[in-house]
Amino acid sequence: MTKEYKTIVEVSGPLIFLDKTEPVGYGELVQINLPDGTTKRGQVLDTSADMVVVQVFEGTVGLNEESGVVFSGETIKLPVSKDMLGRILSGAGEPLDGGPRIVPDERVDVNGAAMNPYSRMPPEDFIQTGISTIDGTNSLVRGQKLPIFSGAGLPHNEIALQIARQAKVPGSDEDFAVVFAAMGITNEEAQYFMEDFEKTGALERAVVFLNLADDPAVERIITPRMALTAAEYLAYEHDMHVLVILTDITNYCEALRQMGAAREEVPGRRGYPGYMYTDLASLYERAGVIKGLKGSVTQFSILTMPGDDITHPIPDLSGYITEGQIVVSRELHRKGIYPPINVLPSLSRLMNSGIGDGKTRDDHKAVSDQMYAAYAEGRDLRGLVAIVGKEALSERDRKILEFADLFEDRFVRQSRDEDRTIDDTLRVAWEILSELPEAQLTRIDNKYIEKYHPAHQKTSE
Amino acid sequence: MEVNGEIYRVAGPVVTVTGIKPRMYDVVKVGHEGLMGEVIKIQGAKATVQVYEDTSGIKPGEPVVNTGMPLSVELGPGLLESIYDGIQRPLQVLQEKMGNFIERGVTANGLDRERTWEFKPTVSNGDAVEGGSVIGVVQETANIEHKIMLPPTVSGTVKEIKSGSFRVDETVCVLADGTELPMMQKWPVRGPRPVAKKLMPTKPLITGQRILDGMFPVAKGGTAAIPGPFGSGKTVTQQQLAKWSDTDIVVYIGCGERGNEMAEVLNEFPELEDPKTGRPLMERTVLIANTSNMPVAAREASVYTGITIAEYYRDMGYDVSLMADSSSRWAEAMREISSRLEEMPGEEGYPAYLSARLSEFYERAGSVNSLAGLDGSITVIGAVSPPGGDFSEPVTQNTLRIVKVFWALDAKLSQRRHFPSINWLTSYSLYTQGLADWFSENVAPDWTDLRDNAMDLLQQESELQEIVQLVGSDALPEDQQLTLEIARMVREYFLQQNAFHPVDTYCPFEKQYKLLKSITKYGEMATAALESGVPMNKIITIESKDELAKVKYEEDFDAALDVVMAKMDEEFAQLGGN
Numbered sequence A: 001m002t003k004e005y006k007t008i009v010e011v012s013g014p015l016i017f018l019d020k021t022e023p024v025g026y027g028e029l030v031q032i033n034l035p036d037g038t039t040k041r042g043q044v045l046d047t048s049a050d051m052v053v054v055q056v057f058e059g060t061v062g063l064n065e066e067s068g069v070v071f072s073g074e075t076i077k078l079p080v081s082k083d084m085l086g087r088i089l090s091g092a093g094e095p096l097d098g099g100p101r102i103v104p105d106e107r108v109d110v111n112g113a114a115m116n117p118y119s120r121m122p123p124e125d126f127i128q129t130g131i132s133t134i135d136g137t138n139s140l141v142r143g144q145k146l147p148i149f150s151g152a153g154l155p156h157n158e159i160a161l162q163i164a165r166q167a168k169v170p171g172s173d174e175d176f177a178v179v180f181a182a183m184g185i186t187n188e189e190a191q192y193f194m195e196d197f198e199k200t201g202a203l204e205r206a207v208v209f210l211n212l213a214d215d216p217a218v219e220r221i222i223t224p225r226m227a228l229t230a231a232e233y234l235a236y237e238h239d240m241h242v243l244v245i246l247t248d249i250t251n252y253c254e255a256l257r258q259m260g261a262a263r264e265e266v267p268g269r270r271g272y273p274g275y276m277y278t279d280l281a282s283l284y285e286r287a288g289v290i291k292g293l294k295g296s297v298t299q300f301s302i303l304t305m306p307g308d309d310i311t312h313p314i315p316d317l318s319g320y321i322t323e324g325q326i327v328v329s330r331e332l333h334r335k336g337i338y339p340p341i342n343v344l345p346s347l348s349r350l351m352n353s354g355i356g357d358g359k360t361r362d363d364h365k366a367v368s369d370q371m372y373a374a375y376a377e378g379r380d381l382r383g384l385v386a387i388v389g390k391e392a393l394s395e396r397d398r399k400i401l402e403f404a405d406l407f408e409d410r411f412v413r414q415s416r417d418e419d420r421t422i423d424d425t426l427r428v429a430w431e432i433l434s435e436l437p438e439a440q441l442t443r444i445d446n447k448y449i450e451k452y453h454p455a456h457q458k459t460s461e
Numbered sequence B: 001m002e003v004n005g006e007i008y009r010v011a012g013p014v015v016t017v018t019g020i021k022p023r024m025y026d027v028v029k030v031g032h033e034g035l036m037g038e039v040i041k042i043q044g045a046k047a048t049v050q051v052y053e054d055t056s057g058i059k060p061g062e063p064v065v066n067t068g069m070p071l072s073v074e075l076g077p078g079l080l081e082s083i084y085d086g087i088q089r090p091l092q093v094l095q096e097k098m099g100n101f102i103e104r105g106v107t108a109n110g111l112d113r114e115r116t117w118e119f120k121p122t123v124s125n126g127d128a129v130e131g132g133s134v135i136g137v138v139q140e141t142a143n144i145e146h147k148i149m150l151p152p153t154v155s156g157t158v159k160e161i162k163s164g165s166f167r168v169d170e171t172v173c174v175l176a177d178g179t180e181l182p183m184m185q186k187w188p189v190r191g192p193r194p195v196a197k198k199l200m201p202t203k204p205l206i207t208g209q210r211i212l213d214g215m216f217p218v219a220k221g222g223t224a225a226i227p228g229p230f231g232s233g234k235t236v237t238q239q240q241l242a243k244w245s246d247t248d249i250v251v252y253i254g255c256g257e258r259g260n261e262m263a264e265v266l267n268e269f270p271e272l273e274d275p276k277t278g279r280p281l282m283e284r285t286v287l288i289a290n291t292s293n294m295p296v297a298a299r300e301a302s303v304y305t306g307i308t309i310a311e312y313y314r315d316m317g318y319d320v321s322l323m324a325d326s327s328s329r330w331a332e333a334m335r336e337i338s339s340r341l342e343e344m345p346g347e348e349g350y351p352a353y354l355s356a357r358l359s360e361f362y363e364r365a366g367s368v369n370s371l372a373g374l375d376g377s378i379t380v381i382g383a384v385s386p387p388g389g390d391f392s393e394p395v396t397q398n399t400l401r402i403v404k405v406f407w408a409l410d411a412k413l414s415q416r417r418h419f420p421s422i423n424w425l426t427s428y429s430l431y432t433q434g435l436a437d438w439f440s441e442n443v444a445p446d447w448t449d450l451r452d453n454a455m456d457l458l459q460q461e462s463e464l465q466e467i468v469q470l471v472g473s474d475a476l477p478e479d480q481q482l483t484l485e486i487a488r489m490v491r492e493y494f495l496q497q498n499a500f501h502p503v504d505t506y507c508p509f510e511k512q513y514k515l516l517k518s519i520t521k522y523g524e525m526a527t528a529a530l531e532s533g534v535p536m537n538k539i540i541t542i543e544s545k546d547e548l549a550k551v552k553y554e555e556d557f558d559a560a561l562d563v564v565m566a567k568m569d570e571e572f573a574q575l576g577g578n
C-alpha cells in the first residue's frame, strides 16, 4: 500500500478531494507529499468509489494538485511504551524534546474503543487535592472527569497545577502519572506548566503533548486522543493512576467548528457542529476505573467559558457529559480570593460515593449540604441588603449574611501552597458553621452536631 | 432471504450500499466484519444504511448482506437482570468475547441459548389459541412469573404442548398447522405490539418521593418528562423512580449518557431491596446502556429496544415503568443521522419528523388490556436535556406537547442543594384530578385538601417574596411573616428529600401524609396563637418546630413524630394567648 495518487481535484480549507483511487478505508491515515519535498498528514473523512475526502492536519498551505497522496491502510495509531514518561511530544505525537523516537511496545488506535459499561467499576476512591472547595464541597474521586470551568485571565492554570502537585489518595502510595495535553494554548502558558513540572520533579512522571496556539488547528483534533491513548495505556497496561489534564477544551471545540465549516456541514447551536456532544463524549468518557484492573484514568481538564457564559455550547455540552464541574469565578477573583472557586454552580456528582464513614468522615455530606444552603441564602441576602439595608433583615438572616462572608474568607480562601487535609477542611467548616444558631443547622443530623460541633466538644471535655 | 451487494461510500456511521434489494429498516451486515446496520433511506439503486458500530477502515467495494429482516429484539425469559447495548447485545457477553472495551463485529444473542427454564404449560392439546394467548409460564425470578405468549400474529389449535426444562429456542408447543413455537419470540422494535384495548390510567405510580407523589403524581400508564440543565437532578430522579416505584418491572435506558452511571446502577441494584417484595431490585430490572461514547446509530435504536421489552412485560399483565435518560440524546442521534443524510433540517437542525417520532414513542406508554386479556401498563418517564437549560428548545417543547406530567428542574434550586430541585411553581400534573378519588380512598380523605393548602401557601410565598425583595421581611405584617415561615417549612421539611440518606431516600405515602399533616397543624396552631396575641418570634422559635425538620430522617418515624407533636402541643399551651 505505498501507491502514490496524484489525483487531487480540489483543495478547500483543511480538506482535499481526490478521485480515481483504489478503495480507501474510512478514517485511514494519509500522507501527503508536497512538490517542495515536505510532507503533511491527514485522515479520510468520506470515501466512495468516486471520491475521497481527506482532512489535512497540518493545514493545506502549499498544497496543490501536484501533491501526491499515500494512503497508509490503517487508522491513526500512537506508538506507546512506558518510556513515554518524561517525554515531550508534539500534538501529533512526534518527539519535541530532541530525544529519540518512542520505541513502541504497541501501536494503539488513538480513537480508542468505548469502555464496556459492564466492565466499569464505579469510582469511589477519594482524592485529596488539599483545596477545601474541592475536597470539602466538590470531592474528586479516582476515575472521575471533573473539568475546571474558567474564564480568560482567571487563575485556572494555577489551580490545575496546585492539584497536580497535591493530589493524593490518603493512605496510599501507588504508582501515578500525569498526562498533559496542550491544545492551542500560548507558548507562555505552556512554559508555565513545563516549569512547574520540572521544578516539582513531576516531569519524570509525565507525558506531555503540545499543540500550541501557532500549531495547526486541525492537529488539535487528534492531540487529546493521543493523550488519552497514552493515559489508558499507562493505566490499564501498567497499573498506574493517571491524571489527565487537557487544556484548553475551548480551543479544541473551535477547531471542531472550523472543520465543520470547511466541510460545509449544517451547523448546530452557535455554529458548532451538531455532533459536538458525541465528539466531546468520545474524549471525556475515556476516564474511569475497570473492574479487576489496578490503574485508573482521572480527567481534570480546563475549559475557558467564552464570555464567562456557562450556557455557551462548549461548557454546556461539557457539563452534560462530565461528572460535575469546578467553576472559577471572576467575582471572587476580583475580591482577591484564591482559589476563586464559586461552589454554588460547582458540582461533583461522584462526591457521594467517595466520601463518608470509612472514606473521609461520617459528617462530610451533611456539613457540605449545610454550607451550600447557608452560603446560597447568604449570597441572595447580599442582593437584598444592597436594596433595603442590613437593618431590615431579621436576626436569622443577619447571621446567614455573615456566614457567607466567613465562608469566602475562611473556607474558600487559602494560599497557593496550602495543602489542607480533609480533616483540616472539615474543621474549618465546623468553625464557621458554629457561628450560626444550632437550630438553623437543619441539614445536619443531631448525632453529628453532638459529635463535631465545637460547642459540644467543649462541654464534653 | 439474504441478498448480497457492496459498499459504495462510507462517511462515519452512514454507509451507502448498492445491490441489496433493500426495504426500509431491513437489517444488513456491512463489510468483511459484518457490522450490523439498518436501511434508513432508499434512493434509486442506492440504499443508505446507519451502522451500529464504528466504521473506521471500512472501504468501498466491501460486501454487504441484506438479512431481509427488520431490527428486532428477542423476547423471552432471561431479559430481567440483563444489561444490553442499544441493539440488545448483552454487555456481559460482549465483555466475555472481547474484553473491557467494545470492539466491533461481534454478534451476540439477546437471550442466552444455553440456559434452560422450567416451562409449565397452561393450555392443553386441542385448545384454541390466538395471538397473545398465554400458553405457559416460567418462573423467571423469585417474583416474576414470565408468561409465555403466542406471538401477536400467530393463532391456531394446540396440537402438542410440552412441559419441563427447555432452552428459549426449543419448541414447547406445536399448533395444528405445524407451527412450532419456542418460548422466545421476536418483535420488530420500531412498531408497537398490539393490545386488545387502551384503558384510562386510574392509579398513581407510588414513587416514595414526596414532591412527586404528593404534589405532581404520575399515573400508572402515564407519561412524564423531567427537563433540566446539567447537574440539576434528572438522573438521580430517574434512578430514584427505578429504585422505589411500586412497579413490577423497570426498563432503564441510559441513552447517550455516562458509563459510570450505568456501572453505579449495576453495582447498587443487586444490593437494594424492592420495597414491594423485599427482593433485590435487579430482579425486576432490565438495563439498556448505550452510553454517549458508544455508536450513535445504536443510541437511536436503544429507545425502541427498551420500549419493546417494556411492552412485552406489559402484555403479561405487569405494571412496567420505563425511564429514558436522556431523550434529548436520542433526538440528537436522529439529528446526527439526518444531517449525514443531508435531509432538510427543521428547527435547530433537528429533522422535521422529530415531533412525530417523539409522540409515537410516548404513545407506546399507557394502561392496557392485553391480547391475553390481562391488565398491564407502561409508565414512561423521559429526561430532557435542553441546551443551556432553556426550555424553549425543540425537544423540550415537543415533549411537553405530549406528556401529561412536567417535572421542571431548576438550576437555582440545585445550586443551593434544594433536592429534588423540582420547581413547585412551574411543574404540573394533569393526573391530579383523576387520581383524587384514589388518594382519598387509599391515603386519607383530607389528603387533597392538605396538598392544595400546601400548594396555596407556596404560591403565596412567591408573591410575598417579591415584596420582601423590595422592603425586607421585617417590614411585612406578622401574619404574612408567619405565612413565609410555614411555606419555608413545607419546602424544607416536606419537599426537600435527600436521595442519599438511608432513611429519607424512600418515603411511604403514610409518612408523607403525616409529615404534611404535622406541618399544617403547626400552621394552624401558630395562626391561632398569633391571633390571640402571642408574639411572632415566640411562635417561630419553639423547639418542637425545629425538631419537626428532622423527624423525616428517623428510623422510627412514627415514634419520633409523636414525641415532637406532643411537645408542640405543650409548647403552644405554654405560649398561652387567649
Ligand SMILES: Nc1ncnc2c1ncn2[C@@H]1O[C@H](COP(=O)(O)OP(=O)(O)OP(=O)(O)O)[C@@H](O)[C@H]1O
Residues within 6 Å of the ligand: A319, A320, A321, A347, A348, A349, A350, A352, B228, B229, B230, B231, B232, B233, B234, B235, B236, B237, B257, B385, B414, B419, B420, B421, B497, B498, B499, B500
Ligand atoms: N434528590 C436528590 N438528593 C440529593 N442529591 C441530589 C438529588 N438530586 C440530585 N442530586 C445531586 O445533584 C447531582 C446531579 O444530579 P444528576 O446527575 O441527576 O443531574 P442530571 O440532571 O442528570 O445532569 P446531566 O444532565 O448532566 O446528566 C447529583 O450528583 C447529586 O449530587
Ligand SMILES: [Mg+2]
Residues within 6 Å of the ligand: B234, B235, B236, B257, B325
Ligand atoms: Mg444525568
